[in-house]
Amino acid sequence: MKRFIFLSVLITGGLFFAEIAPAQDLTSLKEAFRNIRSVKAEFSQKRSIQILTKPLFSEGKLFFYTPDSLRWEYLSPLRTVMLQKGNTIQIYNFSDGVWKPEMAQAVESRRMVLAEISHWFQGRFDESKAFNHLYSPGPPERVILVSGEGINRFINRIEIVLSVRPGVIDRVEIEEPGGSRTSIEFKNVEINSSFSSEVFEKP
């Protein structure tokens, strides 16, 4: 298994080495994100799992307010919402016509996921504790996150494809050990639009 991950990292490194840009380009990329205060978007998620002949599709929406307020909500097939405001994280599942809080253990396990997503929307790719980043000027401009020890049980690499609009993410591709993949496409992205802070507090 370790050999496989090592090989994957080598392949990943090999594929992108030729177009990896120097660190100052990541600095200019971060500059593009500097003016972003909030993000509101819808997303479509396509999950390809080796044992399934057809992918599994999910739909959702997100709200982000810098630096650490995030609402990541799935509307289908599971209706569930993760809310982060500062250090407070809440997860609710919609069942029997009401929102029910998720068990505490499951909430804690999402903390890192939410922290990573918050980093993405601020262009703070170099601040991840779980991933090493690589920058590709493209086009399209991309940031590749290669998993470190521990997280590589779940994810091999994440590719964040950036829009031509400064500071906007078009698509995120996640590769897992075993060949499963997830693709998240963002649409109707609104930058710096206003919305109530309640979206981060209540399901």
Added chain:
Amino acid sequence: MIRRKGLDICLLGFLILFAGCGPISKTTLRPGSPDDLPGCYAIFPAEPWESVHRLEATIGGGSFSLLGVTKGEPSERRLQSLLLSPEGFILFDAELSGDGIAVRKAVDPFDSPAFARGLMEDVSLLFLPPQAKPTAWGKETDGTMICAWEGPDESHVEISGSMESGWKILRRNKQGKVIKKAVLRGPFVNGLASRVELQAFKPASYRLRMTLVQPY
């Protein structure tokens, strides 16, 4: 801490078991007509299949929601079952075959052998018929099938119902007490029930509601 919580859940499970595990009378049946025998297998998919279910589990007062992906090869009595977080991360991946249970991936809190055994037992109860021929079966005048199997460990499995009214599966221990009960409701899509509610009473008490999202 997690083990302590597990013990608490088990303790609560036992309390619920004694409070909530009401007696469900055992039906006395004789071997029925050979023509009715295929009806005992009507709820179990006969061809290779895949499914995605929305799962809502209630354990000890807490609840969580997951996606369940299952693939079955009935002729080989092989089942593969995955649990996914709502974001799509694989939390549990195991296969049941003639060689037993092989766990490919299991993340806390789904990483105990007891969990793997219990989950694959549930999936097996819902999607694979018992290996032996039913010991008794019958068809009532309204079309309701009733079938009973005895297991090698003196456990019993009973199914009753019809494609129109839905089905009930009971697993009893050797003392005759119901330890698992599943209710399957239509419409049936490619042989799979749209909704399933499974209650386990022993050794741990929990409730699992499954809604079919994608049949294949």
